[in-house]
Amino acid sequence: MAATRLKTLIIGGGIGGLTTALALARRGLPVHVIEKAQDFGEIGAGLQLAPNAMQVLDELGIVPELAKHAVFPSRLVWMDALAMQPITAIDVGEKFRGHFGQPYLVMHRSDLLNVLLEACKTEKLIMLEAGREMIAVEDAGDHARAKLADGSVLDADVLIGADGLWSRVRRFIVDDAPVGVGYVAYRGTIPIEKMSSHAGLDNVVMWVGPGMHFVQYPIRRGELYNQVAVFRSPSYVPGSDDWGGPEELDAHFAQTCDYVRDCAKLMWRDKRWPMFDRNPIGTWARNRIALMGDAAHPMLQYIAQGACQAIEDAMSLAKHLAEGRSDPTAALVAYQEARKLHTARVQLTSRAMGAFFHLDGIAAQVRQQIVGKRAADDFSMIDWLYGHRV
Numbered sequence: 001m002a003a004t005r006l007k008t009l010i011i012g013g014g015i016g017g018l019t020t021a022l023a024l025a026r027r028g029l030p031v032h033v034i035e036k037a038q039d040f041g042e043i044g045a046g047l048q049l050a051p052n053a054m055q056v057l058d059e060l061g062i063v064p065e066l067a068k069h070a071v072f073p074s075r076l077v078w079m080d081a082l083a084m085q086p087i088t089a090i091d092v093g094e095k096f097r098g099h100f101g102q103p104y105l106v107m108h109r110s111d112l113l114n115v116l117l118e119a120c121k122t123e124k125l126i127m128l129e130a131g132r133e134m135i136a137v138e139d140a141g142d143h144a145r146a147k148l149a150d151g152s153v154l155d156a157d158v159l160i161g162a163d164g165l166w167s168r169v170r171r172f173i174v175d176d177a178p179v180g181v182g183y184v185a186y187r188g189t190i191p192i193e194k195m196s197s198h199a200g201l202d203n204v205v206m207w208v209g210p211g212m213h214f215v216q217y218p219i220r221r222g223e224l225y226n227q228v229a230v231f232r233s234p235s236y237v238p239g240s241d242d243w244g245g246p247e248e249l250d251a252h253f254a255q256t257c258d259y260v261r262d263c264a265k266l267m268w269r270d271k272r273w274p275m276f277d278r279n280p281i282g283t284w285a286r287n288r289i290a291l292m293g294d295a296a297h298p299m300l301q302y303i304a305q306g307a308c309q310a311i312e313d314a315m316s317l318a319k320h321l322a323e324g325r326s327d328p329t330a331a332l333v334a335y336q337e338a339r340k341l342h343t344a345r346v347q348l349t350s351r352a353m354g355a356f357f358h359l360d361g362i363a364a365q366v367r368q369q370i371v372g373k374r375a376a377d378d379f380s381m382i383d384w385l386y387g388h389r390v
């Protein structure tokens with residue numbers, strides 16, 4: 001039996017879980033976070049944070065701390081990875097900041113997690129526990145119950161599943177599975193002095209080509225250069241893990257211009273990230289249990305919004321739970337209703353943009369025609385996303 005009943009229990013201490021904890025505590029709500037890894041931390045490299053997420057982080061008061069570790073790029077540039085020609089760009093300088101009221105920022109994901117963690121540690125209302133894995137959840141009507149791998153049981157008025165793409169909490173709400181797309185990502189960071197200045201080192205550069213794209217930007221105050229190489233594996237077999245190896249990375253990038261091919265050789269080779277998302281769902285909550293972040297709406301990372309949407313969820317959850325203290329079940333449904341259509345649109349747009357990046361031949365020429373003439377300070381295509389406010 002559980003000893004005492006917690007107010008809010010968050011399963012998962014990633015970007016989504018910690019942002020939710022902070023947002024709840026800032027509204028006076030006590031929260032308990034369990035994380036299955038031995039330490040709170042992030043694997044991977046860079047992260048782009050758009051104004052829609054920056055608005056939330058600003059409300060939480062952590063932007064000055066984030067700025068100490070971040071880079072504020074001047075442009076998001078699309079390049080043709082074969083012809084080495086610019087396709088289009090978005091200026092993210094002064095006019096962009098004025099338009100959206102917030103900057104565009106790139107940083108190391110572990111720097112973001114550390115800032116969130118330190119902010120959580122200063123909150124008396126937050127209890128953080130690493131090395132504790134949830135293995136089952138139960139709906140007990142007016143509360144929820146989590147069973148942990150160490151045999152203990154936690155009861156809570158509200159349980160939030162912030163446990164990512166492979167969420168166990170989600171299994172409790174919907175019977176579905178991640179959707180594999182046959183693409184794989186390789187990541188890597190290198191000291192900035194090892195890069196040539198070819199790509200414009202203060203920009204976020206996205207090289208696109210047939211069945212591939214390649215992203216580059218500086219992180220950690222400009223000391224490191226972050227790269228992500230994504231391609232369609234010819235040997236993809238659903239359900240298998242034996243595909244998309246480093247030899248396929250080299251073979252796929254052999255078609256690109258010399259610069260991209262040389263940069264792709266610098267990727268980490270000991271780890272790869274097969275790409276998955278899930279189909280959007282309309283139910284995220286059941287009684288006192290709800291999903292957030294990748295557990296609710298995992299998306300392909302092609303428009304760099306997965307963490308941004310998790311950050312938006314965090315603020316939405318906190319607002320609804322604070323305003324609906326007397327009826328948490330209704331508050332969770334209100335949160336789900338406020339978020340589900342917008343995040344579904346982001347999920348579907350991520351898929352569509354992936355298809356758009358990866359075009360070949362005449363279709364790629366049509367793509368260039370469609371976006372090639374837009375002005376770099378025309379933000380109309382991204383207003384719905386970067387201008388969205390929780």
Ligand SMILES: Cc1cc2nc3c(=O)[nH]c(=O)nc-3n(C[C@H](O)[C@H](O)[C@H](O)COP(=O)(O)OP(=O)(O)OC[C@H]3O[C@@H](n4cnc5c(N)ncnc54)[C@H](O)[C@@H]3O)c2cc1C
Binds near residue numbers: 306
């Ligand atoms: C290559 C790549 C690049 C990306 N780039 C960007 C970008 O530029 N911008 C952006 O916004 N997004 C980006 N994303 C997406 C982003 O990384 C995710 O959307 C984000 O990390 C989701 O956060 P989360 O907290 O919901 O889930 P996660 O980060 O997956 O965190 C879940 C946490 O729950 C813990 N957990 C899981 N199960 C249990 C359990 N049973 N018990 C206890 N703890 C558990 C896990 O250990 C983990 O710490 C990218 C993704 C990839 C793959």
